[in-house]
Amino acid sequence: MRDPAPWQKKYALMLVYACLFGIFFQYLFVGSPAGVSVLLTVAGFYGLYFYSIRGRLGGFEPWAGQSTAGWLLLVPVFLLALTYTLFDNNLFSVLNAIALPLCIVMQTIVLSRNSKHAWFHATFLEDMVRHVIGRPIAHLPVPFGLIRTWLPSRDSGQSGTWGHAVKIAAGLLLAAPILMIVIGLLASADRIFSSWVSEISAWFSGISAGDSIGRIVLAFVVALYTFCYMWGLLFQKEAQAAHPFDSPLQEKPATAGERTKVRIDPITAGTLLVCVNSVYVLFVTIQFSYLFGAADGLLPEGVAYAEYARRGFAELVVVALINVALLFPGLHGIRRSGRGGEAFRKTLLTLLVTCTIVMLISAYSRLSLYEEAYGFTQSRVLVHGFMIFLGILFIIALFRIWLEKLSMSRAYITTAIIAYLVMNYMNIDHWIAVNNMERYEKTGKIDLAYLGRLSTDVVPALRDFQAKHPELTAIPSSIDQVIGSGGERSWPSWNLSRHVAEKK
Incomplete structure (x- = not known):
C-alpha cells in the first residue's frame, strides 16, 4: 500500500483522537456525578476541535466580526464548565447541562465561520440545528470509510482470509449494541436467564459484563458523534455532497444514473444473525421448560415459580419489536450471494422468526397468568391483541423468507386493517367485565x-x-x-x- 497523503494522516489522527475522547468521556462520567470531569471534558473537546480546524479558522465564507465573537464566546463556555467544579447547586447543574452544549455549539460554529447568519440573529438557530443534527448524521459513513482505507485493498492479494476476518469483525461490532439491549431485556424478563447471565459474568473475575458493554457503547457513540461533528465543521456541503470516503456497507452504482442502494455484506450480516440467534436459542430453551412447567427446578433460590411465570411479558414484546427491525434488513438489505449463502441467510432468518414466535407465546402465557393474579384491564387486553397481531405478522414473514414472490406489504396492510376492525368490534370493555367476573368466581x-x-x-x-x-x-x-x-x-x-x- 502506498503512503497516505498528509491530509489523510490528519483525518486519521482526528479519528484516533475522537476515539480517545470517547474513552476519556466514559471514564469520567459513567458511575460518577459531574464535577471537575466537566471541565476536563470541555478541555479535551477543544483540544480535538483546534487540531481539527487548524488552518481553517478563516472559514470558506468569512463574515465580518465572527472571529472576535467566536473567541469571546470561549469565556461563558469556560465559566459554565467551571461551575461544576466550584458549586453543587442541583438546579443549575441541570440547567447548565443544557446551556453549556449550546454555548459550545455556538462558539465552534462562529469561530470556524460555518454560519450563514450572524450569531445574534434568530436565523442562527437554523445553523445550529444543521450542525448538531443534520451534518453529523449526513457524515456518519465517513469514519467507517476512513477505516476502510487503512485495510488492505483487494488488489493487495490479502482480500481472502483477511477480508473475511474484517467482515466478521464488522458483524460482531454491529451485534454488540443489539446484544447488549436484547440480553438486558431478556434478563429482566426471565429470572432463570438472568441467573445464567450472572454466572457467565462471574467468570470474568468480578468484571460486570453489562457495565463493560455499556462503557464501550457510550465511548463508541461519543467518538462517532464528535468526529462527525468536527467533519461537518470542515466540510460545509450538505448530505448529498460526495465525501472523500465511502461507507463500507455501500455498493457502488453500476451506472452514474443508477440509484445507490445500501447493502450489507452477507458475511457481516451472517455474523450478526448468528450472535443474536445464539442468545435467542438459549432463551427459547428456557421458555420451553417454562411452558411445560419444568422450569421450577431451575429457578434461583428464593424465587417462586408463580411469580417467575407471570412477569416479563413487556420485555419480551420489546424484544419482538427489535426483531422486526432486524427482519426487514435481513430480507431486503443483505447483498445476495451464491445458492449456499442464500440458504444460510434464509435459515438464520427462519431461526430468528421462530424464536420470536416462541417468545411471543411465552409473553402471551405470562400476561394471561398476570391477569389471573391481578385482573383484566384495557391496557393488558390491548397488549394481548398486539401480541397476537405480531405473531401473525411473523408467521407471514416466515412464508416470505422462502416464498420471495409473496408481497409482505400487501399482506401486512391487509392484516393490520382486519386486526384493527376486530379490536373495534370485539367490545373490549364488555369482555373485560365478563372475564373479571369469572375471575371473581x-x-x-x-x-x-x-x-x-x-x-x-x-x-x-x-x-x-x-x-x-x-x-x-x-x-x-x-x-x-x-x-x-x-x-x-x-x-x-x-x-x-x-x-x-x-x-x-
Whole structure:
C-alpha cells in the first residue's frame, strides 16, 4: 500500500483522537456525578476541535466580526464548565447541562465561520440545528470509510482470509449494541436467564459484563458523534455532497444514473444473525421448560415459580419489536450471494422468526397468568391483541423468507386493517367485565371501582353480575358512575350502548 497523503494522516489522527475522547468521556462520567470531569471534558473537546480546524479558522465564507465573537464566546463556555467544579447547586447543574452544549455549539460554529447568519440573529438557530443534527448524521459513513482505507485493498492479494476476518469483525461490532439491549431485556424478563447471565459474568473475575458493554457503547457513540461533528465543521456541503470516503456497507452504482442502494455484506450480516440467534436459542430453551412447567427446578433460590411465570411479558414484546427491525434488513438489505449463502441467510432468518414466535407465546402465557393474579384491564387486553397481531405478522414473514414472490406489504396492510376492525368490534370493555367476573368466581376478588371507570358497554354485564351476587353492594354505584360519566346528551349523540345502559 502506498503512503497516505498528509491530509489523510490528519483525518486519521482526528479519528484516533475522537476515539480517545470517547474513552476519556466514559471514564469520567459513567458511575460518577459531574464535577471537575466537566471541565476536563470541555478541555479535551477543544483540544480535538483546534487540531481539527487548524488552518481553517478563516472559514470558506468569512463574515465580518465572527472571529472576535467566536473567541469571546470561549469565556461563558469556560465559566459554565467551571461551575461544576466550584458549586453543587442541583438546579443549575441541570440547567447548565443544557446551556453549556449550546454555548459550545455556538462558539465552534462562529469561530470556524460555518454560519450563514450572524450569531445574534434568530436565523442562527437554523445553523445550529444543521450542525448538531443534520451534518453529523449526513457524515456518519465517513469514519467507517476512513477505516476502510487503512485495510488492505483487494488488489493487495490479502482480500481472502483477511477480508473475511474484517467482515466478521464488522458483524460482531454491529451485534454488540443489539446484544447488549436484547440480553438486558431478556434478563429482566426471565429470572432463570438472568441467573445464567450472572454466572457467565462471574467468570470474568468480578468484571460486570453489562457495565463493560455499556462503557464501550457510550465511548463508541461519543467518538462517532464528535468526529462527525468536527467533519461537518470542515466540510460545509450538505448530505448529498460526495465525501472523500465511502461507507463500507455501500455498493457502488453500476451506472452514474443508477440509484445507490445500501447493502450489507452477507458475511457481516451472517455474523450478526448468528450472535443474536445464539442468545435467542438459549432463551427459547428456557421458555420451553417454562411452558411445560419444568422450569421450577431451575429457578434461583428464593424465587417462586408463580411469580417467575407471570412477569416479563413487556420485555419480551420489546424484544419482538427489535426483531422486526432486524427482519426487514435481513430480507431486503443483505447483498445476495451464491445458492449456499442464500440458504444460510434464509435459515438464520427462519431461526430468528421462530424464536420470536416462541417468545411471543411465552409473553402471551405470562400476561394471561398476570391477569389471573391481578385482573383484566384495557391496557393488558390491548397488549394481548398486539401480541397476537405480531405473531401473525411473523408467521407471514416466515412464508416470505422462502416464498420471495409473496408481497409482505400487501399482506401486512391487509392484516393490520382486519386486526384493527376486530379490536373495534370485539367490545373490549364488555369482555373485560365478563372475564373479571369469572375471575371473581374463582378468587373472590374484583375491582368494581375500575369497572366503574369504563364505558357503558360494561353495564349489561354488571347488571347480570348484580343479579347473581346481590351481596356486592358496590355494583349499583359502579353502574351509576358509568352512566353518569357521559352527562346529558342530545339526540344527535344517540348511542345504542348508552341507550341500553340507561334503560332500566
